[in-house]
Amino acid sequence: MKKRIVLYKRLSDALLARLHQHVEVTYVDTTGKDGLARLRDALPGAHGLLGASLRLDHSLLDLAPQLQVVSSVSVGVDNYDIAELTRRGVLLTNTPDVLTETTADTGFALILASARRVVELANWVRDGHWQANLGPSHFGCDVHGKTLGIVGMGRIGEALARRGAAGFGMRVLYHSSRPKPEVDARHGAQYRSLDALLSEADFVCLTVPLSSSTEELIGARELALMKPEAILVNIARGRVVNERALIDALREQRIRAAGLDVFVQEPLPVDSPLLHLANVVATPHIGSATQETREAMARCAVENLLSALAGQRPANLVNEQAWGNGQPNNTIAT
Numbered sequence: 001m002k003k004r005i006v007l008y009k010r011l012s013d014a015l016l017a018r019l020h021q022h023v024e025v026t027y028v029d030t031t032g033k034d035g036l037a038r039l040r041d042a043l044p045g046a047h048g049l050l051g052a053s054l055r056l057d058h059s060l061l062d063l064a065p066q067l068q069v070v071s072s073v074s075v076g077v078d079n080y081d082i083a084e085l086t087r088r089g090v091l092l093t094n095t096p097d098v099l100t101e102t103t104a105d106t107g108f109a110l111i112l113a114s115a116r117r118v119v120e121l122a123n124w125v126r127d128g129h130w131q132a133n134l135g136p137s138h139f140g141c142d143v144h145g146k147t148l149g150i151v152g153m154g155r156i157g158e159a160l161a162r163r164g165a166a167g168f169g170m171r172v173l174y175h176s177s178r179p180k181p182e183v184d185a186r187h188g189a190q191y192r193s194l195d196a197l198l199s200e201a202d203f204v205c206l207t208v209p210l211s212s213s214t215e216e217l218i219g220a221r222e223l224a225l226m227k228p229e230a231i232l233v234n235i236a237r238g239r240v241v242n243e244r245a246l247i248d249a250l251r252e253q254r255i256r257a258a259g260l261d262v263f264v265q266e267p268l269p270v271d272s273p274l275l276h277l278a279n280v281v282a283t284p285h286i287g288s289a290t291q292e293t294r295e296a297m298a299r300c301a302v303e304n305l306l307s308a309l310a311g312q313r314p315a316n317l318v319n320e321q322a323w324g325n326g327q328p329n330n331t332i333a334t
């Protein structure tokens, strides 16, 4: 008897075929006003879930008492109540590594776009305003040789450090839970307290996971420590920043600009003040959004799911405690 899984993220034909070899697959389109209702209808009897960008609350988990694994197509796991999944003996897996370089590229795209005013000036050209050579009012600021401050020195943070140091000759500072001598050695990076980093950096780039200790890590006090010519880049999660305080700092030009890929509310409402500030580059959570990387993430998530349902320890297990004695019940042959 094949196990049942519910997909709430589209997969390529090749990955769907891989799943169909081993499990019964139900795909649910969770967009639109009836999306959650469709998911609720599909959950009873599910042994596995695969998807992303959806908060799996207790009421949804209660509908799937046979659930053994949630395979997230993401590296961030802030959408999940990890303690509750562990209490229920449900494995949670994610997709680190495969998206590291692409997400770091996104971070540098925002550093360059915000420093050189790429979006603002490209729109200015498109609107027919380019009638003469540029003057100082249209100048941006340099990136090469400046000081890059990275908040969060995990995989993505280190990939950013490598780009800054090796690619742009930048001085790299970082703040993390602890100093990482290996990062210092590899990239000439220097550990700083958060306050010191904020006061020294020309570019402050946020890469920390969202947790109770990083929610609103950057608020009015922290923004006030930044230099007026500094730029904030957020490729972490919107709730790492107090968005109201950021809007005020940008509007009053207490910092130069912001490059934002994540927001407290996503999709970002069209009436958000962030979309009406010339010194903001806003992208729609494109961190890992390339064809190659999203396929690699989905492939990783499929293998995590199949391993878990086959009673094997998945390669990317988030909640080790749920693994228990490593002998989950009712496994499948893969």
Ligand code: 8YV
Pocket: 052, 053, 073, 074, 075, 076, 077, 099, 285, 286, 287, 288, 289
């Ligand atoms: C994805 C991300 O956009 O991996 C993450 O945590 O934020 C992005 O890679 C998102 O998770 C949807 O797949």
